Amino acid sequence: MFAIFERLVEPFPDERPKSPPAALWPFIWFYARPVWPFLAVIGFLSGLIAVVEVSLFGFLGQIVDWLNGLDRATFLETQGWTLVGMAAIVLFLLPGATFLNGLFQFQALFGNFPMRFRWIVHNWLLDQSLAFFQDEFAGRVATKMMQTALALRETITKVIDVMLYVSVYFGGVLVLVSSADWRMALPFLGWLGLYVLLLRFFVPRLMRVAERQADARALMTGRIVDAYANIGTVKLFAHTRREAAYSREAMRSFLDPVYGQARLINGFMVSLTLLNALLLSTVGALGIALWLNELLSIGAIAIAIGLVLRLNGMSHWVMWEVSALFENIGTIRDGAATFSQPVALVDRPEARDLVVAKGEVRFESIGFGYAGAKPHRGAGPVVEGFSLAIRPGEKVGLVGRSGAGKTTLLNLLLRFYDVQSGRILIDGQDIAGVTQASLRAEIGMVTQDTALLHRTIRENILYGRPDADEAALRRAVERAEASGFVEALVDQKGRSGLDAEVGERGVKLSGGQRQRIAIARIILKDAPILLLDEATSALDSEVEAAIQENLYQLMEGKTVIAIAHRLSTIARLDRLVVMDRGRIVEEGPHEALLARGGLYAQLWHRQVGGFIDAGGPGFAEDAAKAAE
Numbered sequence: 001m002f003a004i005f006e007r008l009v010e011p012f013p014d015e016r017p018k019s020p021p022a023a024l025w026p027f028i029w030f031y032a033r034p035v036w037p038f039l040a041v042i043g044f045l046s047g048l049i050a051v052v053e054v055s056l057f058g059f060l061g062q063i064v065d066w067l068n069g070l071d072r073a074t075f076l077e078t079q080g081w082t083l084v085g086m087a088a089i090v091l092f093l094l095p096g097a098t099f100l101n102g103l104f105q106f107q108a109l110f111g112n113f114p115m116r117f118r119w120i121v122h123n124w125l126l127d128q129s130l131a132f133f134q135d136e137f138a139g140r141v142a143t144k145m146m147q148t149a150l151a152l153r154e155t156i157t158k159v160i161d162v163m164l165y166v167s168v169y170f171g172g173v174l175v176l177v178s179s180a181d182w183r184m185a186l187p188f189l190g191w192l193g194l195y196v197l198l199l200r201f202f203v204p205r206l207m208r209v210a211e212r213q214a215d216a217r218a219l220m221t222g223r224i225v226d227a228y229a230n231i232g233t234v235k236l237f238a239h240t241r242r243e244a245a246y247s248r249e250a251m252r253s254f255l256d257p258v259y260g261q262a263r264l265i266n267g268f269m270v271s272l273t274l275l276n277a278l279l280l281s282t283v284g285a286l287g288i289a290l291w292l293n294e295l296l297s298i299g300a301i302a303i304a305i306g307l308v309l310r311l312n313g314m315s316h317w318v319m320w321e322v323s324a325l326f327e328n329i330g331t332i333r334d335g336a337a338t339f340s341q342p343v344a345l346v347d348r349p350e351a352r353d354l355v356v357a358k359g360e361v362r363f364e365s366i367g368f369g370y371a372g373a374k375p376h377r378g379a380g381p382v383v384e385g386f387s388l389a390i391r392p393g394e395k396v397g398l399v400g401r402s403g404a405g406k407t408t409l410l411n412l413l414l415r416f417y418d419v420q421s422g423r424i425l426i427d428g429q430d431i432a433g434v435t436q437a438s439l440r441a442e443i444g445m446v447t448q449d450t451a452l453l454h455r456t457i458r459e460n461i462l463y464g465r466p467d468a469d470e471a472a473l474r475r476a477v478e479r480a481e482a483s484g485f486v487e488a489l490v491d492q493k494g495r496s497g498l499d500a501e502v503g504e505r506g507v508k509l510s511g512g513q514r515q516r517i518a519i520a521r522i523i524l525k526d527a528p529i530l531l532l533d534e535a536t537s538a539l540d541s542e543v544e545a546a547i548q549e550n551l552y553q554l555m556e557g558k559t560v561i562a563i564a565h566r567l568s569t570i571a572r573l574d575r576l577v578v579m580d581r582g583r584i585v586e587e588g589p590h591e592a593l594l595a596r597g598g599l600y601a602q603l604w605h606r607q608v609g610g611f612i613d614a615g616g617p618g619f620a621e622d623a624a625k626a627a628e
Contacts, residue, residue: 005107009035011115017124022340024333031117032156038104043160045101047168052094054172056086105157113156114149121145121339129344130416139225140218141338147214148335151328158328162321166314173307180300181290187282188307194275195315199322202268206261206323211330213257218334220250265323272319276312283308345418345436352429353438358392359528359559360427361413367421368412382408383582386422395560397570399600400579406563410531413561415439426529444527448534450518452509457486458498460517464525472524473498479554480520485513523554530555532562567604576600 013034020030032039076083125132125141133141170192178185227234227243234243283304290296369381383405390396398406412419415431424431431439444464452460461473468476477483477498489500491508502508502517509517522530532551552572564570571590578586578593578600586598593600 002103002107005103006112008038008104008108009112009116011112012119013116017120017127019124019342020336020340022336024329024336027336027340028152028155028332031120031152034116035109035113038108039156039160042101042104042109042157043164045097045104046161046165048097049094049101050165050168051172052089052097054169054176056090105161109153109157114153117149117152118145121149124339124343127343127346128341130411132341132344136338138229140222143218143221144335144338147218147331148339151331151335155325155328155332158321158325162318162325166318169314170311173311177300177304177307180303181296183290184283184286184296184300184304187279187286188311190282191275191279191311195272198268198271198275202264202271203322203326206264206268207326207330209257209260209264209330210327211333213254213261213327214331214334216250216254216257220247220254223247223250261327268319268323269316272315276308276315280305280308280312345415347435348433351433351435354426354429354431354434354442356427356442356528358427360392360425361390361529361559361561362425363388363409363413363422364425365422366409366412366419366424368408368417368419370417381582383412386582386584388577388584390559390561393557393559394575395555395562395573397573397576398561398563398579399567399570399576399603401603404579405582406579407533410445410533410561410563413531414443414445442527443529443531444522444525445531445533446515446518446522450511450514452502452514452517454501454503456495456499456501457489457517460502461498461521461524464521464523468524476520476524479523480516482513482516482520485516519551528558530558530560532560532564534564578603 020027122145125145170188174185174188177188224247227247234240287296287301287304291298291301363386366386367381367384382403386405386409388396398409400406408417411417413424413431415436418432426439426442453463458473461476462468464476465472474483477486486500487497490496491500493501495501502514560573562570562573570576574589575587576590576593577584578598580599586593586596586600588596594604
């Protein structure tokens, strides 16, 4: 039976995720709409349970009057079937409704609903641009996703289970006490008015402090995770105490709204206790006064006093539930501000898959600056009026100082950002009109900053081509000169070789080992267009020399764009394109550029240990003169 209800809600829907509205209740409804029939059933059952529980107090009053006025000898004969009916309600209807309510609330929704939210948001986040994650702590985003999922579930269930239940229950209370004497309803109505005023005063304040608390919690978690993720850098600079102080600052900021929340709750509890005491005193005094005047029965007084005591406990319960409700609402508001952002880079509705037959790449009058990108990074123009044609199968090296725009061109080719003017063509197809997935499937790239997934060596390499067989996998490892250290790897669980885990971002491997795993991955992918951004920068000279030969073999038949500050690594390419401030200032083969004596020759001669010198005073002027 449990399994049937657990399968009612699909936690992993297939539909493409969309950006929800940013407003609170539309945001909640966006995720609640698919499960609204189950929420309606829960609401109906909660109302039914409330009516049954109120009716029990009415039956209690009847029993008191019966025992006070009926003859013992004929009691069971006259009231026996009524007692049997109430016993059936108590023993079967109430437990049955509660059990059924629990099946829908706990089996169908409790686990599935927040998991459904996480799945949808996770897929939406995976579609976000690189710039989105550059502007956010990864830990902060993950924490918001987890918090918002639970807050959504709690908000929806509390609105139904608390608000609906209490509304029906209190309505039944008024009907029940007024049926004995209308004046008995007056203290309850007065209590309700004052209770609503208390809620109107405290709840908005609790909501605001909860929203600040949720944001402070996410910031605190983000700082802590940031320190753990970069623990090597922290220890390298001996800044463990500095990081502790940095985290303590966020923890201290988190405590401020916590203290504020505690003060509000304390004030709410004291006020509510006084209000409940006033209700009990008023109902008791009024009931005795009406009884003295023979206007009210003993059973009616028992009903009223019993309901007051029930409301006393319920009002505290409602207080905590409403506080939790608005704390969750604050969390949802904080999450909605992040998760309602539209995806910056989307495929056009008519986008087609890219088809690469030759591998020709053309940049036509490209203009781009990060300050104008969406989302932006606050920088000025990087490339302007840039044009470059790369023939099918041609190997081109991009040369220039840091900030010349080399890596930006590769990011634009991969469509991590959209160009602001001009266009980029691959085999005559504008990359803005093809799907991003098909574009990146046809391009292989090795970067200087290689980050591996916290998985096994095998899984990391197969990321290049998941359907590759074992033989192809091992060939890629050998060609990347990685077989030696891979076979010697053993992780903390005793798994070895290709089945050893590499740690978060590949932290268990050296920079050179991570680089070779990345090269093996790109060898296995075997894409027709190859991008190399300082692909061998982390390798020592001996290993680099061995890998270079395999890389040149890998380049055969591919269109290649390579960036390297160590110019000797790209000197053998077909053509070198020298960039300065986003423009091409020279191009040609290595020997021709050296003979020309221009900017490339300046860069070549200024290298120390194989790297481009950043240049001392007068370097820019010398380079400019050489370019002329």
